[in-house]
Amino acid sequence: MLSAEAQSTGVRVPFARLDFDDPELLEELMGAVRQVAERGAFTLGDQVEELERELAAYCETDFAVGVASGTSALELALRALEVGPGDQVIVPTNSFIATAEAVSAAGATPLLVDVDPDTHLIDAEIVAAALTPRVRCVIPVHLFGATVEMGPIVELAREAGIHVVEDACQAHGARHHGARVGSLGQIGCFSFYPTKNLGAWGDAGAVVTSSPRLAERVRLLRAHGERPRYRHRVVGATARLDALQAAVLRRKLRRLDTWNRRRRELGAALRRRLCDGEAIDLPATGPERIADHVYHLFVVRCAQRDALRAHLAGRGVASAIHYPTPIHLTEAYAHLGLPAGSLPVSEMLAEQICSLPLFPGMTDEELRQVAQAALAFAKAPAPADVDLAG
Numbered sequence: 428m429l430s431a432e433a434q435s436t437g438v439r440v441p442f443a444r445l446d447f448d449d450p451e452l453l454e455e456l457m458g459a460v461r462q463v464a465e466r467g468a469f470t471l472g473d474q475v476e477e478l479e480r481e482l483a484a485y486c487e488t489d490f491a492v493g494v495a496s497g498t499s500a501l502e503l504a505l506r507a508l509e510v511g512p513g514d515q516v517i518v519p520t521n522s523f524i525a526t527a528e529a530v531s532a533a534g535a536t537p538l539l540v541d542v543d544p545d546t547h548l549i550d551a552e553i554v555a556a557a558l559t560p561r562v563r564c565v566i567p568v569h570l571f572g573a574t575v576e577m578g579p580i581v582e583l584a585r586e587a588g589i590h591v592v593e594d595a596c597q598a599h600g601a602r603h604h605g606a607r608v609g610s611l612g613q614i615g616c617f618s619f620y621p622t623k624n625l626g627a628w629g630d631a632g633a634v635v636t637s638s639p640r641l642a643e644r645v646r647l648l649r650a651h652g653e654r655p656r657y658r659h660r661v662v663g664a665t666a667r668l669d670a671l672q673a674a675v676l677r678r679k680l681r682r683l684d685t686w687n688r689r690r691r692e693l694g695a696a697l698r699r700r701l702c703d704g705e706a707i708d709l710p711a712t713g714p715e716r717i718a719d720h721v722y723h724l725f726v727v728r729c730a731q732r733d734a735l736r737a738h739l740a741g742r743g744v745a746s747a748i749h750y751p752t753p754i755h756l757t758e759a760y761a762h763l764g765l766p767a768g769s770l771p772v773s774e775m776l777a778e779q780i781c782s783l784p785l786f787p788g789m790t791d792e793e794l795r796q797v798a799q800a801a802l803a804f805a806k807a808p809a810p811a812d813v814d815l816a817g
């Protein structure tokens with residue numbers, strides 16, 4: 428049931444809005460899709476090549492290679508680096524499961540580690556403590572649009588002789604001490620899942636790198652190891668980027684910085700408004716970190732998370748949990764034998780985190796509604812008076 432306030436204002440804040448809510452953008456994207464359909468070239472081709480050039484320039488790398496999804500990007504990056512059976516790859520357990528799945532798909536084993544309680548991300552100390560002779564690679568995940576402190580990890584990796592593959596699937600366009608994420612390790616991986624900061628109209632992804640050898644290797648692997656047609660040099664995959672997705676992404680890439688600016692503006696405004704609510708912990712702090720953040724998600728921490736979500740729902744404000752189960756406690760990774768209690772920070776986060784609505788098309792009125800609803804709870808946390816279906 429909605430509260431009297433939500434009923435009287437009639438404002439409902441969704442968790443996100445997709446492209447059909449912007450008629451001008453929708454029209455432009457429909458035109459781009461029509462052009463591809465009329466030419467009938469649906470896999471790879473000039474739209475994909477153009478996107479690859481534009482994305483590489485945007486990420487300040489020499490190459491970008493379009494692939495079928497973020498998960499494919501990670502898997503092919505690892506395979507290009509010849510990480511496989513018998514190898515371990517360090518992965519934060521506080522991530523979307525795809526980061527670990529890609530390691531498994533490459534034939535290697537994810538070595539799941541905990542995260543820092545303030546940033547919710549991995550750092551060099553955590554990586555150093557996890558190193559074993561079998562570790563060949565680490566995957567720092569720029570989760571929620573916040574950037575991992577990369578310098579010390581890259582240095583440690585160099586000393587230890589292991590690779591660094593960035594999972595930038597939630598941080599398109601973020602800068603880390605001035606450099607674009609994705610350009611800081613050997614390979615950066617992006618997902619263009621529709622709700623991402625740069626989202627396609629279906630599944631899509633890309634790797635970026637400044638190594639010609641790795642770019643070429645991913646190009647081979649994404650299309651049956653084939654070059655030229657029907658000469659199969661390695662065992663590859665069907666992991667090409669569709670031309671339709673590339674055509675959509677090219678138009679949206681031109682708007683990404685504007686959208687990220689709006690995300691930052693909304694993130695800063697929410698932080699300001701929520702800072703005096705004691706029951707809610709705001710996302711990682713520190714001036715540099717805030718400046719880098721592209722707010723894919725605005726994730727707060729609250730000991731009474733379920734009551735907070737019920738309170739928000741009662742005021743017409745959607746919310747979500749990213750993610751309810753750390754990777755090591757999923758059924759899929761039970762075989763790793765990491766019991767509850769083994770990675771305690773991530774386990775605590777899974778019980779306490781709550782993502783509030785934040786998307787570029789959010790109006791100031793919607794922002795006010797989210798902030799007011801969350802602050803009302805933060806100042807006077809109370810047992811839930813409404814249920815989440817309200």
Ligand SMILES: Cc1ncc(COP(=O)(O)O)c(C=O)c1O
Nearest residue numbers: 496497498523525526596618620
């Ligand atoms: C952190 C992270 N890694 C990897 C992925 C996988 O991307 P995709 O869903 O495009 O395979 C996602 C996307 O959902 C993600 O959020």
